[in-house]
Amino acid sequence: MRAKAMIGLWLAGLAVAQPVAANPGFAEVRAAWRPSDVIVLDRHGTPLQRVRQDKRALRLDWLRLADTSAPLRYALLLSEDRRFYQHSGVDWSGVAAAAWGNLWHSRTRGASTLTMQLAGLLDADLKAGSGGRSLWQKLGQTWSASALEKQWRKDEILEAYLNLVSFRGELVGLPAVSRALFGKWPQGLNRQESAIIVALLRGPNAGPERVAARACGILRDMALDTARQQRRPPPPDATLQRDCDRASIQTRQALARRLPVVDTQAQLASHFAQKLLQQQPQAAGSVLRSTLDAPLQRFASALLQRHLLALRQRNVQDGALLVLDNASGDILAWVGSSGALSAAANVDGVTALRQAGSTLKPFLYQLALQQHYLTAASLLDDSPLDLQTAAGLYAPQNYARDFKGPVSVRSALGASLNIPAVRTITMVGPTALRDRLYALGLHSLQQDGDYYGYSLALGAADVRLIELANAYRTLAQGGLYSPPRWTLAQPPATLQRQLDAASSFIVSDMLADRSARARTFGLESVLSTRYWSAVKTGTSKDMRDNWAIGYSRHYTVAVWVGNASGEPMWDVSGMHGAAPVWQGVMDWLQRGRPSLPPTPPAGVSQRRVRYAGGEEAMRQEYFLAGTERTLITGQPRGSAQPPGIVSPLGGSIYAVDPDVPPANQRLLLHARGVAAAQWWLDGRLLGRGERLPWFPWPGRHVLELRDGRGKVVERVRFEVRGAVAKPGTQRPARVG
Structure with missing residues (x-):
C-alpha cells in the first residue's frame, strides 16, 4: 500500500510540475553542438588539423546513431533502459520497483530512463547536484521526458544521449571516450569494450575495480539475454568468468592509459594550425579553411621523414619545409618538424631562427646589379682576402677551401663562392643589404647593418624559413612582394614593388644556370630539374644548418635540415641535406605542368660577351639597359678595395x-x-x-x-x- 501511495504522490506531483523551459527540437540540439576543437581544413575542405580550444570538456564531432556498433547499443539498452522501446519516457514498472526498493531499503537499478537522463542533460535546471536531484527536479525530469517522447523519435533520443552524456573526467560523448580508451571510433567497439564504456555511465570516475565489476555484470547480462532470445542454454559459468577476466584486464589497461583522441588522419599540420590560431583566434567548434593542400602536405611530410631517416647516421634529426604559390602567396604546405624522428618535435622549424648561410647571396647581387656596381658578366677576384673590422681581422674562406681566381658574377653566385660575395658587400655596404632584406620581410634582422658587418654576405645572421621563402618568392615574381596568405577567406594582398624587375630577372636567370653552378656542384646535380627552376643552397658554420630554396614559374619551395638543438651535422652540406627534399617536392608539384623560362622584362638586353684574358668562355649574357658590354677586360672588381x-x-x-x-x-x-x-x-x-x-x-x-x-x-x-x-x-x- 505504501508503494502505491508513493506512486500516487509521484503522479500528483507530475500533474502540477511544469518544465523550466520548453524542450528544444532534435535538429536544434544537433545544430548547437560544438566540438572542443577548432578544425582546420585544407583548401579543398579536407580536415587537416584539430586544435583543442575548450579545456573544460573534450568533445568530438557529432556522432550519428548509425555510426555506433551494435554491441554498444545492445549493452546500453540492456544496462540502462531495457524497456526503452516500450515506454513513453517514464518506465512506470521501474518507478514501482524503485518505490518498493526504497520501502524495504533494498538496492535497485533506479527508475531513470534514457529519455529522462537526456532531459537532465538538455536542461541545466534539472542537473543533479552533489546530493542528487531534488523531488521537484525529478518531477520536472519526468515531465520533460514525457514531452520529449512526443516530440522526438526514439533513434533521435538515443543519438543525442550518446553525444551529450559525460563518461569520464573531461570526456563528453561516445566518440571521445571510445578514442581515449580504445583508440577507435564507436562503430568498431566490440562486446567487451562496449560493456566497459557503458559501465562508466553509473560511475564515470570510479576506480578500475568497480568499473570492471560493472562491466562483468553487463557482459553476463548480454550473454544470458542473447541465449534467452535464441532459446538456447545459457553459457557455462567458466565461459562467463573468462569473459569477466578479460574485461577486467582490459578495463585496467584502458583506464591507465590515454590514447590520442582525435583522428590521426586529421593531424597533418599541427605547427601551421597553431600559428594560424595565434594570428586568428577562434572559438571552439569553429572551422577554418586554410590555403594548405592536404595531398601535398602529406607527401612533403613523408618525403622529409624518409630523407632524414637516411641521414640518421650523420647526426641529422630535424627538418622543415614550406611551399608557397608564387602568384597568390598561398601557403600550400607547412611541415614544421620531422615528427617522431625529432627529440624536439614541438619546435617549429618554419619559424625558428637559424643561420642563413649562403641563401642571402642572391639579394646581395641583385642589389649590386640594380645599383650598377656590377653586371652579371663583371669579374670578381676570388683570392685570399683580409678585412679589418671592429671585431678584428676578417678572412673569409670558400666552402671548398680553394680559390678560383677571376670569376664572373654569374659564376660567383652559381658556384656560391664566398670571397666574391664579401668583395661585393664592401661595394654596396652591410647597411644597404640589411635594409633591403628587411624590406623583403626578413624582420628577424633587428639590428642595423654595422652589427652584422661584412659577414652578412655569407648569411651570418639568424632568419626564419618562412621569411626566406617569401623573399625568394618575391624574386620569382619579378620583384613584387606580398605577405603569405594563410586562409582562403583572406583577400589577396596588394602586390608591392620591392625589387627592380630587370635585376630580379637576371638574378633568377643566374640561379637557374646549371653551367654557372658547375664549378662547385657539377653540371648534373639534384639542383638540376627537367623544367625551368632557380635554386640556391646554403650551409651555415660547422654544418649546423642546411638550406635549399628555389622556385619554378608557379611555386616556391624552401627546405631546412639540421638539428633543433643546434648540434652540428656530420659532413652534410646543403646539396646532401636539404636539396634532395627540395627536388622531390618540386618534381611532385610540377608533374604534368610546364615551367618555362620567364620572358626578359623591359630594361634588359642581351649581348654576346668575350673575356679578353680568357677567364671564362664566350657566352650570351643579360645586362641592365645602359650597362651592356661585349668585351670584358681589366682587373677584376674587388681585387683592390675601394678608397x-x-x-x-x-x-x-x-x-x-x-x-x-x-x-x-x-x-x-x-x-x-x-x-x-x-x-x-x-x-x-x-x-x-x-x-x-x-x-x-x-x-x-x-x-x-x-x-x-x-x-x-x-x-x-x-x-x-x-x-x-x-x-x-x-x-x-x-x-x-
Missing part, C-alpha cells in the same frame, strides 16, 4: 693607459687609395698623409677622410676611454 679608412674602424673603442708614457701611445690613422689625404677630427683639420699618428684624446670622435679637393671619402665614429688630462696640461695640438 677609405683602414684604421681606425667605425665603432671602435680605444683605451688610454695611464701607466704608459703619452709619447708611446699613438693611434695610427691609415688611409687607402686617396691621394693627398686630409684627416679631419671633430670638424678640425688634424693633418695630411696616408698615415698619421695621433695621440688618442679621451671622448667620442668623428673622423673624416677627405681627398685633395676636400671631398669627404669616408666618415667613421669611434671612442677613446681611459686616463684624462692632468690639471694644467693642454689638449694636444693638431699634427702636420
Whole structure:
C-alpha cells in the first residue's frame, strides 16, 4: 500500500510540475553542438588539423546513431533502459520497483530512463547536484521526458544521449571516450569494450575495480539475454568468468592509459594550425579553411621523414619545409618538424631562427646589379682576402677551401663562392643589404647593418624559413612582394614593388644556370630539374644548418635540415641535406605542368660577351639597359678595395693607459687609395698623409677622410676611454 501511495504522490506531483523551459527540437540540439576543437581544413575542405580550444570538456564531432556498433547499443539498452522501446519516457514498472526498493531499503537499478537522463542533460535546471536531484527536479525530469517522447523519435533520443552524456573526467560523448580508451571510433567497439564504456555511465570516475565489476555484470547480462532470445542454454559459468577476466584486464589497461583522441588522419599540420590560431583566434567548434593542400602536405611530410631517416647516421634529426604559390602567396604546405624522428618535435622549424648561410647571396647581387656596381658578366677576384673590422681581422674562406681566381658574377653566385660575395658587400655596404632584406620581410634582422658587418654576405645572421621563402618568392615574381596568405577567406594582398624587375630577372636567370653552378656542384646535380627552376643552397658554420630554396614559374619551395638543438651535422652540406627534399617536392608539384623560362622584362638586353684574358668562355649574357658590354677586360672588381679608412674602424673603442708614457701611445690613422689625404677630427683639420699618428684624446670622435679637393671619402665614429688630462696640461695640438 505504501508503494502505491508513493506512486500516487509521484503522479500528483507530475500533474502540477511544469518544465523550466520548453524542450528544444532534435535538429536544434544537433545544430548547437560544438566540438572542443577548432578544425582546420585544407583548401579543398579536407580536415587537416584539430586544435583543442575548450579545456573544460573534450568533445568530438557529432556522432550519428548509425555510426555506433551494435554491441554498444545492445549493452546500453540492456544496462540502462531495457524497456526503452516500450515506454513513453517514464518506465512506470521501474518507478514501482524503485518505490518498493526504497520501502524495504533494498538496492535497485533506479527508475531513470534514457529519455529522462537526456532531459537532465538538455536542461541545466534539472542537473543533479552533489546530493542528487531534488523531488521537484525529478518531477520536472519526468515531465520533460514525457514531452520529449512526443516530440522526438526514439533513434533521435538515443543519438543525442550518446553525444551529450559525460563518461569520464573531461570526456563528453561516445566518440571521445571510445578514442581515449580504445583508440577507435564507436562503430568498431566490440562486446567487451562496449560493456566497459557503458559501465562508466553509473560511475564515470570510479576506480578500475568497480568499473570492471560493472562491466562483468553487463557482459553476463548480454550473454544470458542473447541465449534467452535464441532459446538456447545459457553459457557455462567458466565461459562467463573468462569473459569477466578479460574485461577486467582490459578495463585496467584502458583506464591507465590515454590514447590520442582525435583522428590521426586529421593531424597533418599541427605547427601551421597553431600559428594560424595565434594570428586568428577562434572559438571552439569553429572551422577554418586554410590555403594548405592536404595531398601535398602529406607527401612533403613523408618525403622529409624518409630523407632524414637516411641521414640518421650523420647526426641529422630535424627538418622543415614550406611551399608557397608564387602568384597568390598561398601557403600550400607547412611541415614544421620531422615528427617522431625529432627529440624536439614541438619546435617549429618554419619559424625558428637559424643561420642563413649562403641563401642571402642572391639579394646581395641583385642589389649590386640594380645599383650598377656590377653586371652579371663583371669579374670578381676570388683570392685570399683580409678585412679589418671592429671585431678584428676578417678572412673569409670558400666552402671548398680553394680559390678560383677571376670569376664572373654569374659564376660567383652559381658556384656560391664566398670571397666574391664579401668583395661585393664592401661595394654596396652591410647597411644597404640589411635594409633591403628587411624590406623583403626578413624582420628577424633587428639590428642595423654595422652589427652584422661584412659577414652578412655569407648569411651570418639568424632568419626564419618562412621569411626566406617569401623573399625568394618575391624574386620569382619579378620583384613584387606580398605577405603569405594563410586562409582562403583572406583577400589577396596588394602586390608591392620591392625589387627592380630587370635585376630580379637576371638574378633568377643566374640561379637557374646549371653551367654557372658547375664549378662547385657539377653540371648534373639534384639542383638540376627537367623544367625551368632557380635554386640556391646554403650551409651555415660547422654544418649546423642546411638550406635549399628555389622556385619554378608557379611555386616556391624552401627546405631546412639540421638539428633543433643546434648540434652540428656530420659532413652534410646543403646539396646532401636539404636539396634532395627540395627536388622531390618540386618534381611532385610540377608533374604534368610546364615551367618555362620567364620572358626578359623591359630594361634588359642581351649581348654576346668575350673575356679578353680568357677567364671564362664566350657566352650570351643579360645586362641592365645602359650597362651592356661585349668585351670584358681589366682587373677584376674587388681585387683592390675601394678608397677609405683602414684604421681606425667605425665603432671602435680605444683605451688610454695611464701607466704608459703619452709619447708611446699613438693611434695610427691609415688611409687607402686617396691621394693627398686630409684627416679631419671633430670638424678640425688634424693633418695630411696616408698615415698619421695621433695621440688618442679621451671622448667620442668623428673622423673624416677627405681627398685633395676636400671631398669627404669616408666618415667613421669611434671612442677613446681611459686616463684624462692632468690639471694644467693642454689638449694636444693638431699634427702636420
